[in-house]
Amino acid sequence: MDRLACVDVPALAERALMAADIRRIDPERAAQMLADIDADTQRLTERLRQFSPDVDPHAEGAGSSPDGSLGLFWLSAQGLDKLFPDREKWALAIQRAIAEAGFSASVVVGHGRFTTAALARESPGSIRVLTDLEAERKQAAKVPLARIAIDPEVRDFLAKLGITTLGSLAKLPPGGLLTRFGKSAHAVQELCAGRTFSPLRPIPVARRYRAHIDFDDPEDISERLVFAVKTLLAPLMAEILAAGARVTELVCTFAQNGGDVRTDRIRPADPTRDDRALLRLVHLRLEAQPLCAAARALDVELLTTAADARQLSLIAKRPRRDPRDQRRAFARLRAEFGNTAVVRAHLSDGHLPEAQFHWDATSPRDARQKHISPKVPEGEGLRSIRRIYSRPQPLAGAKTGDHIAAGDWLGENLGRAVQIFGPYVVCGGWWQKAVDRAYYFVRAERGDWLWIYRDRRRRRWLIHGKVE
Amino acid sequence: MSSIRGQIPGVAFPVFEENQGLAKPGWDLETARRRLLEISGDAGLTAAAALCAQAQAAGDAAAWVMTTDAGFFAPDMAAAGVSLESLAVVRVPPTTEPEARKRASRPGSRLARAATILAQSGGFGVIVIDLGGIDIAGRARGLPQLSMATQGRLHQLAVAHDAAIACVTQKPESAPSLGSMVSLHVYTEVFDNHFDNHPRITLRALKDKRRGPGWDDIRAFHGPPGLR
Numbered sequence: 001m002d003r004l005a006c007v008d009v010p011a012l013a014e015r016a017l018m019a020a021d022i023r024r025i026d027p028e029r030a031a032q033m034l035a036d037i038d039a040d041t042q043r044l045t046e047r048l049r050q051f052s053p054d055v056d057p058h059a060e061g062a063g064s065s066p067d068g069s070l071g072l073f074w075l076s077a078q079g080l081d082k083l084f085p086d087r088e089k090w091a092l093a094i095q096r097a098i099a100e101a102g103f104s105a106s107v108v109v110g111h112g113r114f115t116t117a118a119l120a121r122e123s124p125g126s127i128r129v130l131t132d133l134e135a136e137r138k139q140a141a142k143v144p145l146a147r148i149a150i151d152p153e154v155r156d157f158l159a160k161l162g163i164t165t166l167g168s169l170a171k172l173p174p175g176g177l178l179t180r181f182g183k184s185a186h187a188v189q190e191l192c193a194g195r196t197f198s199p200l201r202p203i204p205v206a207r208r209y210r211a212h213i214d215f216d217d218p219e220d221i222s223e224r225l226v227f228a229v230k231t232l233l234a235p236l237m238a239e240i241l242a243a244g245a246r247v248t249e250l251v252c253t254f255a256q257n258g259g260d261v262r263t264d265r266i267r268p269a270d271p272t273r274d275d276r277a278l279l280r281l282v283h284l285r286l287e288a289q290p291l292c293a294a295a296r297a298l299d300v301e302l303l304t305t306a307a308d309a310r311q312l313s314l315i316a317k318r319p320r321r322d323p324r325d326q327r328r329a330f331a332r333l334r335a336e337f338g339n340t341a342v343v344r345a346h347l348s349d350g351h352l353p354e355a356q357f358h359w360d361a362t363s364p365r366d367a368r369q370k371h372i373s374p375k376v377p378e379g380e381g382l383r384s385i386r387r388i389y390s391r392p393q394p395l396a397g398a399k400t401g402d403h404i405a406a407g408d409w410l411g412e413n414l415g416r417a418v419q420i421f422g423p424y425v426v427c428g429g430w431w432q433k434a435v436d437r438a439y440y441f442v443r444a445e446r447g448d449w450l451w452i453y454r455d456r457r458r459r460r461w462l463i464h465g466k467v468e
Numbered sequence: 469m470s471s472i473r474g475q476i477p478g479v480a481f482p483v484f485e486e487n488q489g490l491a492k493p494g495w496d497l498e499t500a501r502r503r504l505l506e507i508s509g510d511a512g513l514t515a516a517a518a519l520c521a522q523a524q525a526a527g528d529a530a531a532w533v534m535t536t537d538a539g540f541f542a543p544d545m546a547a548a549g550v551s552l553e554s555l556a557v558v559r560v561p562p563t564t565e566p567e568a569r570k571r572a573s574r575p576g577s578r579l580a581r582a583a584t585i586l587a588q589s590g591g592f593g594v595i596v597i598d599l600g601g602i603d604i605a606g607r608a609r610g611l612p613q614l615s616m617a618t619q620g621r622l623h624q625l626a627v628a629h630d631a632a633i634a635c636v637t638q639k640p641e642s643a644p645s646l647g648s649m650v651s652l653h654v655y656t657e658v659f660d661n662h663f664d665n666h667p668r669i670t671l672r673a674l675k676d677k678r679r680g681p682g683w684d685d686i687r688a689f690h691g692p693p694g695l696r
Contacts, residue, residue, distance in 0.1 A: 321529045326556070326591035333558055333585055341582075343559055345542035345552045357542035364556040381688030382669055383548035384695075385513040386541040387601060424694050441695040447510060449658075449695070465541065467692060468513040468600065468636075 003077040003087070004200060005052075005109045006116035007094060009044065010124055012037055012071035012103075024348060027359045028340050035339075037070070040103075044073065045203070047101055051084070051094050052076050054202035072117050074200055077109070091127045113198045114191040115140035118166060121147045137194065141167025154185045166192045209236045209302040218257050218294030222286035225254075225295065229282050230275070232300040237275045245304040246271035250278050252300055256293040264289075266335055269327035271305050281335040288336040326364075351426050352435065353388060353464060384467050386451055392462035395452055402454055404440055404461075415445025423454070441467065494685040495654065495671045497522045500594070500632035503678075504623040506645050509656035511669050511689070512636040513540055514548075516596045519634060521549035528593030531556040533582045538601030544692060556592070558582045576602060580618045587625035587633060595631060600638040619649035641674070651677045658689050667691065 015037055023030035045057045054076035075094070077087070084090035091107040098105040106123060110116040110130040115137060119128055122143045130136040143166050145155050154177070163169055170193035178186035190196040211232040219225055229252060240247060250266040266281045268274075330342045343359040350356045396411030408417045422440030429435045436456040443449050449467035454460075493499050500519055507515045517540070520530040530550075532540070536559045546552055560578050576599050583597045614622075614635070626633045635646060645653040653675035660667055669689040673681045 321591050321593065323591070325589040326529065329586050329589035329591060330556070333582055336585070337558070337560055337578075337582065341558055341560065343557050344555060345540075345545065345557060347542060347546060347552065353541065359557070359559065364554050381690050382511070382514050382518050383544065383690045384511065384692055385517045385544045385548060386692055387513055387538055388541045389538045390536060421695050439694070441692075449510070465538070467695060468511055468638075 003109060003111055004113070004116065005075045005077060005091060005094060005107055006113070006120045007048065007073040007075065007098065007105050007107050008117070008120035008124070009071045009073070009098060009103045009105045010121075012040060016070050024350060024355045024358050027343075027361075031340050031361045041070075044098065044101060044103070047097055048073055048075055048094065050097065051090065052080060054078070054200065056200050056202045072120070074113055074116070076200055076202065087129045088127070091129060095127060110136045112136065112140075112194075113200065118143040118148050141165060141170065141192075145169060148188070150188050151181065151185060154181045154188075157181075170194070209239060209304065211236055211300050212297065214297045215295065218296050220291050220294035222283065222290060225286055225291075225298070226279060226283045228298055229300055230279055232298070233275050233278065233302075236300070236302050237273065240302065240304055241273060243304075246273055247278065247302050248305050249303040250282065250300070251303065252282065252298065254291060254295040255297040255299075256291060256295050258293050260293060262291060265339065267331060267339075269329075269331040270324065281331060284332060284335040289338075351428065352437075386465050387468050388451075388465040389463065392453075392464045395461035395463055402438070402456060404442065404452075404454070410442070410444050410450070413446070414448060414450070417442050418445055419443040439464070493673070493676070493679050493683050495519075495687075497526065497528075497594070497632065500634065500652070502627045502630055503632060503651040504619060504626055504649055505632060505634040506637060506650045506653040507634055507656060508637045508639045508643070508653070509641065510658045511656040512600060512638065513598070514669065514689075515654065515656050515671055516598075516634050516636050517545055517548045517550055519594050519632060520545075520555060520596065523594040523632075524551050524554055525549070526593075529554065529556070529591060530594040530596070531558065531586050531592045532596045532598065533558045533560065533579050533586070534598040535559070535579065535601045536561050539598065556586070558586070576614055577618065580614050580622070583633060584618070584621060584625070587622060587629065587631060590629040590631075592629075593631050595633045597633070597635045600636050614646055616647055616649065619647045623649045623651065645675055650675065 015033060019030045019033040019037070022033075041057055045055050048055045052075035056074040056076075057072075077084075077090075080090075084093075087109045091109050095105055095107050104125055106120045106126045106128075108116040108120040108128045108130070110119070110128075111133045116130075118140045119130075119136075130139070144164055145158060145166065146164075148166065158164070158169065163172065169189055172189065174186070174189065174193075174195075177189050187196070191198065213228055213232055215228070219228065233250075237247075247268065248271045250268075252264045252266070254262045254264075256262060264282075264285055266278065266285060268277055268281065272278065333341050340359075340361045342364075343361050344364045345357050346360040347357050348355060396413070403423075404417060404420060406417055406420055409415075410417055420440055420442050422442075423438035424440075426435065426437045426439065434457060437453045438456065439451070439453045441449060442452055450463055451465040451467060452461060452463050455462060495515060495518065497519060516532075520532070523530045532555060534540070534557070539557075539559065542552055545555070560582050576597075579597050579599060579602070583595050586592055586595050622633050625631070635650075637646065641655050641657075652673065655672045655674050657670045657672065658667055659670065667689040668686055670684050670686050672684040673679075675681050676683070
């Protein structure tokens with residue numbers, strides 16, 4: 001078996017967990033954090049290429065790696081004996097390179113993907129070189145289950161049975177976990193026992209398409225900036241056409257007066273070779289979000305993917321609502337209003353109203369797919385929809401006290417309270433940040449149905465929304 | 469009414485009789501298609517969500533444009549039969565001050581801009597523009613408006629792509645519609661039904677360029693949990 005090195009950068013996984021935690025409160029910030037994690041993963045992957053041409057970052061996308069291998073990188077050692085004869089020095093150089101990038105890492109040189117990852121996660125910041133496969137398996141058997149990516153429910157259940165290490169998990173009969181906890185738990189057990197093999201999946205070296213220009217005079221007029229992008233784009237697109245690739249993202253970096261650097265990432269609806277479509281999106285972005293200072297220099301980079309070999313039908317029956325048209329609209333909207341403008345609502349488990357759903361910055365699914373109607377109202381009635389405010393508004397009636405009654409003044413715009421339903425109390429979170437709210441539906445004199453609550457801890461009345 | 473038809477030339481009377489092949493209009497996708505609509509009153513979001521649910525059930529695509537300040541409560545939309553996975557939502561951030569000065573934009577113009585981009589694609593059967601969430605703090609001067617040019621563009625796109633473009637507004641019944649290009653203006657009102665104590669919603673056509681105003685559609689109104 002060829003040797004490899006596993007590099008564990010725990011900071012990436014920690015940041016992904018933080019992004020998952022704050023997603024309900026601030027989804028835009030969470031989306032930005034995930035995008036930063038993706039960018040850092042790519043950056044570290046490129047940095048690790050100086051130590052091996054085959055680097056497997058195994059990051060499917062920040063926050064979406066089901067086996068919890070975010071922050072893990074594997075480098076193949078195949079064919080590097082003459083370049084890096086001393087494996088320990090190789091590992092040390094890798095660790096130093098990651099430290100220069102601003103991260104701390106542990107490095108394990110061994111034989112198996114799973115065993116080296118377990119050992120790397122066991123002792124953060126360490127370096128280990130294992131020459132013998134049997135010794136590597138014996139050491140990996142002692143790694144606690146808490147160090148690997150396993151469902152917490154499964155881990156806690158096994159802990160009650162006294163199974164806390166990889167070695168003890170490997171000794172369990174194979175069928176039990178599959179029956180009780182499903183395929184993912186069974187897959188972990190198979191890896192622990194060495195009955196399955198997870199091969200290295202290095203990502204190919206991406207060809208860089210970059211160009212740079214320094215302006216004679218600082219530029220802040222959007223038309224001139226778009227023209228500069230067009231000038232840089234032309235030779236790059238010719239190379240991309242010759243390579244048979246398509247552009248998935250255009251990154252424009254403006255070095256502005258005053259030292260600020262602004263980076264715009266423009267994504268077309270589909271991988272494209274159409275430079276005019278890219279320039280239209282750049283124009284939309286610069287018109288909607290002009291530079292705050294004139295640009296002294298411009299860097300353009302194109303990220304690409306291999307061309308799609310699918311043959312287009314000459315007589316294609318165009319669907320009534322073409323998803324490609326929808327994706328183009330989404331790309332234009334993102335270019336003009338920001339990358340988090342197009343979202344879909346995603347329900348979450350939460351007690352507070354704002355925690356019961358969040359916005360997911362992924363494109364909506366094709367409407368032609370199976371339509372899911374979870375709760376269609378019976379008969380011909382209409383189910384009411386509440387409007388929810390991102391920031392609850394203070395109730396202008398300046399009520400004091402913890403209760404509201406018919407006749408209470410709600411403010412000039414609303415009049416008096418005519419009809420009230422409630423209170424519906426939401427209380428909890430004492431272990432973290434206590435919440436004590438009493439919700440009411442209040443019909444105002446003007447006719448609005450308000451959705452208000454009394455924050456008993458802060459002693460305030462707030463309007464969370466309306467029934468419309 | 470039918471007795472004086474034909475006696476006054478050039479005047480068309482909408483006659484809702486089964487034998488004439490004209491069904492009574494109601495709040496459905498057929499009534500809304502190929503039009504720029506306005507929905508105002510007590511239950512604008514409810515009526516708009518019903519349109520989206522109908523479009524999705526028919527295999528069509530729906531989109532919703534709103535501000536980042538206020539929007540629909542997603543669990544209610546799911547309960548109303550709207551597929552959240554397929555519903556495209558565009559959350560438009562508020563205008564930054566220099567842009568507002570530069571373009572002298574009306575409240576609602578950025579939402580209309582987003583809706584125009586969606587409508588131009590031809591990829592959506594229903595597009596809802598939620599103008600009701602623009603000024604929740606009451607700081608803007610006057611009601612949200614759409615310019616005549618914007619309305620004309622949206623109307624043409626609705627006709628060209630067989631779509632329904634619905635603007636949700638919050639205004640009293642006496643207030644005029646957004647503009648002359650609005651083809652159907654429906655006012656929604658929720659009232660208690662004293663016979664069975666179950667609330668009802670009326671969708672009343674204040675303006676209907678196709679079939680004439682005055683029709684209404686009364687349905688049962690299912691409030692959120694806790695609101696009878």
